[in-house]
Amino acid sequence: MKKRDDEQGWVGGNRLQLLENGEQFFPAVFAAIEAAEREVLIETFILFEDKVGLALHAVLLAAARRGIRVELTVDGFGSPELSEAFVCGLTEAGVRLHVFDPPPRLLSRRLRPFRRLHRKLVVVDGRIGFIGGINFSADHLSDYGPEAKQDYALRAEGPVVAQLHRAAQRLIAPAQTPTPLPPPPIGQAEALLATRDNHRHRDDIERFYRRALHAARHEVIIANAYFFPGYRLLKSLQRAARRGVRVHLILQGRPDIPWATWAARMVYHRLIRAGVCIHEYRERPLHGKVALVDEEWATVGSSNLDPLSLALNLEANLMVRDRAFNAALRARLLPLMREHCRRVELEQTPARRWWWPLGVGALAFHVLRHFPRWAARLPARAQGRRELGAGARTEQPAQAWQWRAGEQAPGPAGR
Template identity: 55%
Template structure:
């Protein structure tokens, strides 16, 4: 599938689980025909149980429900949780659940990291929020800060088609049948959906086949075209050499380049990797802010007054080189302004700015670490090509004793 622009869309920015979960659950509750969900993490906590109830209720009233989870990101769902979904008619798929010698997943670094919902082919959600209670503020200091968008308009048909293509690609259909289905879907037109707004939008994905660098390319195109401002809020920031070079060049030609990164990391190594690049970026005039209220989990950015992106892709080697990811790129002044206001408020109320003078006074150990880390980043794309690749594979998730009764054949959906 080649990414293309679609006019006439409307995007609603949803911040954290407080805004995201009720909107998704209400939309599923109103579903008439179909619900398709992809998520990296589904936990059996209060949020996961709410999703479970919404999906099971939809399936019981005759809605076709397909849910795909990552086998590593969602490893501990109980047999009761799975079987009750199955008995209600939900088809729960596990991405790449193959054999685990010694309890390990050999291709751990290649994960289905997307977060997509499509309901009735008319409304979609896409972003970085998983189905777990740590996306709610009442979780405590470890609650995550993140965003998603609700989407209406012609691009929803593109997201819908992509979600079905992912189900077909991972199914046990013959190669010829999968090829014919992809060809048929490629001919369908998203323009059949009515216009819902003024936003121009593109669905951009990353896989280990034909779209290995598409998300990174869209970022870099926007950065190179920037004339006024660039604001990137990203949880895991450790991109490649060319990405860093583009940011430095933008700053040196007068663009206000701002990075909002983790100050309270959920993984210590993440901050080590990011801080290794601080001096290199700050020297070129890039302003760096660390978000300190709680772990930053967001993957959003804006350039100038029109371009924005929201999705599942971090700016680190896992997302840019290994994971399966999905972002929307949006051209809309109103959405861009709204996202900017949220990020600007975040910067001023919850962030501390990294001081360049303090970075310059760092000792030789910090300089050595920065040098090594920077050149590892530069070499990473070549090194990652040696890691094992795999064809996406889905398997039904259900206890073995329920498999004969609950294995529903894959329904062809055009």
């Protein structure tokens, strides 16, 4: 992939830890915030005012009160129902709370609800970083019940954290983003932050996936919650399988958004015929966005493999080249695939069972084939950002919705 002039590229010397579900992710994040000495930067699509959101609220209040710079950015569509008490508690303690491009009450011609901040990033002191698919909500904990989500994140230390820091800082102050000094080497892993936006990085994450698939020699495992990729990525999966690579897809079998699984099943027939093995996870809703190729390449992040993530949302994935991390991820995914999934056989695909899905699937396939190119023509203005609290700057873009504590926007999708 051609390196953009504002990317830092692959960097070595990192220590990476895979975190599974909220039971591992939330304590690690809260401990890092409690130990912060200078700064905490957080981006999340969903922040709910449940036991997880209240626990985050408490550690951020404590950090701000001891003089730590705290910047919290939430998506206006994904986090619409924070109470006035919740917001005011943060801002009065000194937390700077940013709301990314809240949508209007009625769908506008600018299609604003379809360009969201879907990234999940945490950076503490420019030294420790977290990235993945886990939102700050209780449905990522097993005690939530049958609808608790299965998901993954990653804790990073080392030079790559400077890339996470730069990405988080640029979102809240694009004109005031100095290049941070990278932390010293602390491990062996090579890593790179890949982002997707609506300007210079429209297809970076997809291209990293395709490049890894083209280089695959014997194994690919992809676990992804919302799977409806474009034509080029589908072809890359098919070609890998046809040349003898074992390609396994772990997809939703108990969906939290039923139409997403219906869409994914429209391409099952095509993939299985090429030799791709599809496994539907049946234990609970799958929310992960992870993949590995052979022994050396892996990714963990926020990007689904569907049109919203690949062509519209702001996303962030960490690309990893490290045998130890790859082995750790594989050790988590293999039992998931073997013990908690149902393998889909060719005769079970819609195209073989009924004649009408064949036509619907063909139409859907050609729509998704061209969707990224069509989406690129949608209005791609700079999304607004509203900062709340005393002393907040007012020079926000004109398109920003003047969100006030207590107001509500349309409810989010569980992504």
